[in-house]
Amino acid sequence: MEQKALNRYESTWKRFVKELETDSKTTLRAVCKAMHTDYKLMKKWSCGSGCSVLKAKAAHCRQIPEDAPSSAFAVLVPKDNPPVHRESFLAGISITFNSGTTINIKQADADSIIRLVSIYERKDGEPCTMFNP
Known part of the structure; x- marks a missing residue:
């Protein structure tokens, strides 16, 4: 995979995680759309990189004050x-x-x-x- 695509997926994932901090209902699909990143390829990259939407949401959305x-x-x-x-x-x-x-x-x-x-x-x-x- 070319470096430019890897950078796009990494920045899309970072934005997704950052948005989870303020909006627990954020979806990876919505962030991909906003950043003009192909959702299917993003899912493939996240699986290969060990990034899990469920784990990210669990880590950021269930923090109890x-x-x-x-x-x-x-x-x-x-x-x-x-x-x-x-x-x-x-x-x-x-x-x-x-x-x-x-x-x-x-x-x-x-x-x-x-x-x-x-x-x-x-x-x-x-x-x-x-x-x-």
Whole structure:
């Protein structure tokens, strides 16, 4: 690979990492577009160079401030019109994501739980474990 292309990929990667510090939702594709770098070739270069988007996001996006509380609770208000299918309701659900976040759900329908997990996994980028004791 020619030196000019290597320099472009390196500078694109550095910009991606720098933008992660201020915007955790930054994507490598968006940075490639802004810097006029071919995304497919950038992915190939990053794999060969040992650069990982998931690792970069984990290193830059999960930094918790020292003064942040060790746990947080949020109360989710149920919908006014629960689903008609009572057989799809689950109770006593505990979901633990690889980031360490645990969500305990007293009762919810299966579709809502699936949507919740899908939304969180898009943010987190890692799979989770779910069990019903």
